Amino acid sequence: MTLSLLVNEYYEFIKKIKDELNQLDAAQGDGDLGNTMVGGAKALKVEAENTKNIPDWLVEGGKAFRKAAPSTMGILIASAMIKAGKQQKENNRLEWSDIQKTMIEEIMKRGKASRGDKTLLDAFIPAVNAFEEASDQGVSIALKEAASTAKAEAEKTKNLNAKTGRSSWMGDRAKGNMDGGAWLCYKTYQFLADWVKYEEKKGEKS
Amino acid sequence: MTLSLLVNEYYEFIKKIKDELNQLDAAQGDGDLGNTMVGGAKALKVEAENTKNIPDWLVEGGKAFRKAAPSTMGILIASAMIKAGKQQKENNRLEWSDIQKTMIEEIMKRGKASRGDKTLLDAFIPAVNAFEEASDQGVSIALKEAASTAKAEAEKTKNLNAKTGRSSWMGDRAKGNMDGGAWLCYKTYQFLADWVKYEEKKGEKS
Amino acid sequence: MKKIMNTADQFVDEALEGIICTHWDALKFTQHDRRGVVRRRAPAKGKVAIATGGGAGHLPLFLGYVGEGLADGVSVGNVFTSPSADTMYEVAREIEGGEGVLFLYGNYFGDKMNFEVAKDMLEDEDIKTESVIISDDIASASRDKWQERRGVAGLYFAYKIAGAAAAKGHSLKEIKRVTEKAAENLATMGVAISPCTIPESGRSTFEIGENEMEIGMGIHGEPGIERDTLQTAREITKQIVDRLLSDINVRAEEEVAVLINGAGATPLEELYIVANETNKLLHSYEISIYSMKVGEYATSLEMGGCSISMCKVDEELKELLEAGAYSPFIRHEEGGSK
Amino acid sequence: MKKIMNTADQFVDEALEGIICTHWDALKFTQHDRRGVVRRRAPAKGKVAIATGGGAGHLPLFLGYVGEGLADGVSVGNVFTSPSADTMYEVAREIEGGEGVLFLYGNYFGDKMNFEVAKDMLEDEDIKTESVIISDDIASASRDKWQERRGVAGLYFAYKIAGAAAAKGHSLKEIKRVTEKAAENLATMGVAISPCTIPESGRSTFEIGENEMEIGMGIHGEPGIERDTLQTAREITKQIVDRLLSDINVRAEEEVAVLINGAGATPLEELYIVANETNKLLHSYEISIYSMKVGEYATSLEMGGCSISMCKVDEELKELLEAGAYSPFIRHEEGGSK
C-alpha cells in the first residue's frame, strides 16, 4: 500500500537527518529533536502497516507517536495528527488543505504560540499558505512551493528571539540559531514534494 | 634554647622533603606521609618552645603530634615519643640509646610489625644497632653510622613485600617501591648527624 | 560516557524495575504501563489523588516523591524527556479515588503539553483534574514572568505541602490554592561545575572549563545567567541567597524554609559547607530559618553542583510542612521541621 | 580540583559546622573538641555506648550513623585520615553511661592504632571498652585472612546490629559477640570508574582510562583485583555477587541482607540497575533476599562506582536488623526489613 511505502520512506529519510535535527536543537534546546523524530516516525511506520486509510492512520499514528516520543514536538505533532484524522473521519472525505490547516490550529491551541515565536509554526503557516495558493496547479507544484517557502521562512528564524519552548530560556542567546522545528517542517515538505514527483514520473513511464 | 632551634630546623627540613615523602607513600600507600610529617613536625616545634627539657618535650611533643597528624606514622611516632619521654622522666636521666630502643619497642607493640615487614622498622632497628656499636666513638660518628645504615636498609625495602599498613593490600605490587617510613628514618638520622656535625664545628670555631 | 548500565535503551526501564523490586512493599507499576508507578495502596480513597511526572535522571525526583503525605503516582519519561500523556492518563486512572486528581509537576513545555492532553482524556471520562505547575528557578525568567520559569528542586516544598493538604482531606480546589501559594513564594537557584551525560545519546549536557562554574544553570544543562571562575562556597552562597531573598521579598524577622540540593556528583560534605554559609548569612540578615534540608532532592544524573531553594512560609504553610511524609526516598517525621 | 568549598584547610571543620547547625536537634559537638560529635542526649544512660570514627569524605559514614539504634558518638579525621586518639577519648568520655563503650570502626591501620591508644587512655580511668573492627572488603585479602581486610560499606550492618543490641540493653560482651558474628558473615566488593580528589592535597585517588573500570578498588582508591574495560551492569554484578556468595558461603535456600552502595558520583538510577541485576541473579540461585538497601552508605567524595555488600543472616541477626534506627542520615523503620 502506498501510505505504508511513503511512511517507510519518511522514516528512512528522518534517520538520515537525525543528527542535523539534534544539532539544531542542541544549539538552543536539549538536542533531542532528531531522536524524537526517529522514534515518532518509526511509530508512524508501524501504524501505517496496521491501518487501512489515511484518517485512521492519522489518529492511530498520532497516538503511537505520542507514546513513542512524547517531547514538545512529539506531543504537538501527535495532537495535530489525531485532531486532523478525527475531523477527516467525521467529514468523511480527504482534504489535504484542511488537514494542514487543522494541524496548525491544533498546534497553536496546544502550544499557545503564534507566528514569530521561533517555532515550527514560522515555517508551517506560510508553507500552508503557499500550498493553498498553488494548489490549482496540482499537488506536485503545490508541495514544491510549500517546501521552498518553508525553507526561506525557516532560515529567517535565525533572526528571531524564541518566545516559547526550551529556547525561550536562552533569551538573546538563541538569536543566530535556526529553529530545528521550522527546519524539520521544510525538510518534510521537501520530502513529500520529491516523493510525489517521483511517483508522477513512475506514472508517466508505465 | 638548642632543642627549640633543633626542632625548628627539623621542621624546615621536613617541609623540604615533604613532596618526596608523599611520593614514596603514594606509590604504595595513600600519599600523605609528607603531610603527616609536616603537621607533626610543626606541632613538635611549638611544643619545643613551650617545654623546658627533652623528656617533657618528648611527652608533650608526642601528644601534640598525635593530635596534629594522627595517621599510622603519626600515632606510632607519637606513642613512641611519649613512652620514651615518660621512661626518661622516671629514670631521671637522658640516655639516647635507651630513647631509641624504647621507641622501637613501642612502635613494635603498637604496630605489631617486625623487621622485614617493609616499615620504618627496617631502617630504624639496624640504625639503632649501628648507633650503639659506634657510640663509643662519639655521638657525631654514631649518628653518621646510623644514617648510612638506615639509608642502605631503607633502599633494601624495595625488595620486600609489605606485611602491614596500607601497602600490605598491594600484595606483590608493592615490590619495587621503597618504604617511605624507612626513608624518613634515614633522612632523620642524616639530619641529626648534619646538625651535630655543624654544632661541633661551631663549637670548634668559638 | 561511563555508566554502570546494560544498554542505554534499557536504562530507564531497568532502573524502574530495580526500584520496584526493592520497594515492592510501597510501590507498584500501573497495570498497563511500566512507565507509570503508583503507591501500593492506590487508589487514594477518600482523598484527592496527586499525580506527578517528568523525565528520568533526576532521582529522587520525580518517583521518589510517591509516598504517604506526598504524591500518589508518577509517570516516568526517558532521561530528561517528558513521559507520555498516555502514561499520565493511566496513572491518574489508577490513583483516582473519587475526589479528583491534582497534576503537580515542573514547568517544562513537553511535560506541560502532555499533562494537558492527559487532562483532556480524563475529562472525557468525568474525572476532575487540576494542575499546579512549579516554576521556581529564578535564573530562567524574571519575577514578573515567574510562571515561565523552569521547575527545579523547589518541587520538594510543593509535594510536601500538596501531599499534606491531601492527607488532611482538603478539597482539590483548596489543595490547588495552598500549593499555588507556596509556588509563588518559592525561589531556587543553582550552580553547576561539571556536566552529566545522557545515556540515550551519549551527549554531555554542557561544556565547562577546568576552573569554571555557571551560576543559574538548569537541571538539564539549560544556560544560566553567568559563567565565572570557580568561587568559594561563601561567595557562591551569597550570590545565590541574596538573589533568592530579593526575588521572594524576604525581610528581617520573616521566616524561610531552606533546601540545599546536590546535583548528583557533589559530596554531602560540600553541601553542608554551603548549608553552613547559608545559615550564617541568614542569621546575619536576621532572617529566621524555619527548616533546613540538605541532600539530594532533584539531581541531574552525575552533574556536579548544587542549588539553594527557599520558601517564604506563614502559619498555614508551616502546618503543612510539619506533617509526616514517608516514601522510600524521602522521609519527614511528623511534627518535625527538620 | 573542583570543589564547592572555602579553603581546603577548613573543608572538614566547615562541613561539620554545617551538619551541626542543620541537625542541632539530634547532634552536638563534644565539649572540648569539635572533631567529636555525639548524640544530643549523650551520655547513653543505662546502655552500652557505641563510639565510631574514621576519616572524613565518606558521608554518611561515619558521622551519619550516630543516632537512635545506631552509634552514640563519632570522631572525625581529616579527609581519608584517622581522627586522633584524643578525640576518640573525648567522645567516649561524653557518651559513656556506666555500661562501657564499644569502639566500632573499619579496619585501617591509622584508625586502629589511634583507637587502641584511646582505649589505653580510657582504661586508665576505669572505663570499660571493647572493640569490633569491621573488615568486609573481600578484594583486600583472602577469606582465611579476613580480619586483615579493609572496612567498607558493610559497616552499615555492623552499626545496625550493634546499635539495636545496645538499644535492647544487651551487655558490652554480648554486643561484641553478636556484632562479631555479623562481621564474620559480611562481604563487600566494589567497582570504581572515576576517582575523587582529596581537598587537602589536590591529589586524585587514582588514574583510570576513559573506558576502564577497576573491580575491588577500596574507598580511598586502594588497588583492586582487576582492571578491565568497562563492563555491563549485568556482568559487573555477576562478578561481584558470585565472589561474595562464595566468600561467605551462601547456598540455595539461605538468606542474605543486601546493600547496594554508591561511591559518590554514581546516580541512584545506576544503583537501581545494579539492584535489579542483583535481585535477578540471587533469585536464579534460589537465595532469599532478606532485605535490600540501595543508596549512598559509604562514599568517597565524588568517586564514581558502587559496591555490593551481603550479610548472611540468621534469626538473631534478623531480629536486630528489624529494629528501628534513626539518624539525620540513616532511617530504618521499626519492624521493616526494607
Ligand SMILES: Nc1ncnc2c1ncn2[C@@H]1O[C@H](COP(=O)(O)OP(=O)(O)O)[C@@H](O)[C@H]1O
Ligand atoms: N509552544 C510551541 N509551539 C509550537 N512549536 C513549539 C513550541 N515550543 C517548541 N516548539 C518547537 O519544538 C521544537 C523542539 O522540539 P523538541 O526537541 O521535541 O522539544 P523539547 O526537547 O524541548 O521537548 C522547537 O524547535 C520548536 O520548533
Ligand SMILES: Nc1ncnc2c1ncn2[C@@H]1O[C@H](COP(=O)(O)OP(=O)(O)O)[C@@H](O)[C@H]1O
Ligand atoms: N604496623 C606498622 N608498624 C610500623 N610502621 C608502620 C606500620 N604500618 C605502616 N608503617 C609505616 O608507616 C608508613 C606510612 O605512614 P602514613 O602515611 O602515616 O600511613 P597511613 O597514611 O596509611 O595512615 C609506612 O611507610 C611504614 O613505614
Ligand SMILES: [Mg+2]
Ligand atoms: Mg529538544
Ligand SMILES: [Mg+2]
Ligand atoms: Mg599514608
Ligand SMILES: [Mg+2]
Ligand atoms: Mg527534550
Ligand SMILES: [Mg+2]
Ligand atoms: Mg593516610
